[in-house]
Amino acid sequence: MSEYSRSSATFKNYAISLGILVGIVLIMAFVVSTRSGEHIPTVDYRPDADVLGEAADYPVRAPSAELTDEGWTPTSSTLNVSGPVEWSVGFATAADSHAMFTQSDADPEQVVAERVKEAEQVGTVAVGGREWEHYDSEDWGALVLREEGVTLVVSGSAELDELAHLAEGLEDLPAAEGDGDAEPSESPEG
Known part of the structure; x- marks a missing residue:
């Protein structure tokens, strides 16, 4: 008999998806923190x-x-x-x-x-x-x-x-x- 359980497969997919989302959020937080200084464009009038x-x-x-x-x-x-x-x-x-x-x-x-x-x-x-x-x-x-x-x-x-x-x-x-x-x-x- 197969040991496949639909509930464990669903949990595994959720865990992978959550890990990917957390990774994206961490990358975005890093990018935002490195660019936190406001840059105002300057012109020569x-x-x-x-x-x-x-x-x-x-x-x-x-x-x-x-x-x-x-x-x-x-x-x-x-x-x-x-x-x-x-x-x-x-x-x-x-x-x-x-x-x-x-x-x-x-x-x-x-x-x-x-x-x-x-x-x-x-x-x-x-x-x-x-x-x-x-x-x-x-x-x-x-x-x-x-x-x-x-x-x-x-x-x-x-x-x-x-x-x-x-x-x-x-x-x-x-x-x-x-x-x-x-x-x-x-x-x-x-």
Whole structure:
């Protein structure tokens, strides 16, 4: 007579299947543990700033390189020079939030509507010696500076102090060489 037992064959199959599943879970746990550090992709926004400097009819500002030294990571750079000239640079902030700087010569109302989302103006904030309009909602904030020919917007899910830090970290880029509107520099007389 055969010693084959259907119940022992079923248990054996379950044990093999369970062993395979445990092996897969252990491999997945090992892979996840070796890749546990968050990797945020970084972009170099300076080439877009240089192109903008040549294409824009307004003074161009760019985030200071010092922001990256403070733990800010540039994650995106979008430049449009066909039509309204607009440039946006996105950052992962030092506090792991999101902030974006946009400058555009499009209609200021359109730029503000697109960048402040559903936030409402709640006052002004002094940043770098200028009064920026402050917009706020439950999950979005923005600072807006309207200047002649250009609108600057710093917006995102970051806290107001981080948005203000980004706005304060903007620096004027030198005018493009060959710009007919540039003032001639004076040389010291010797």
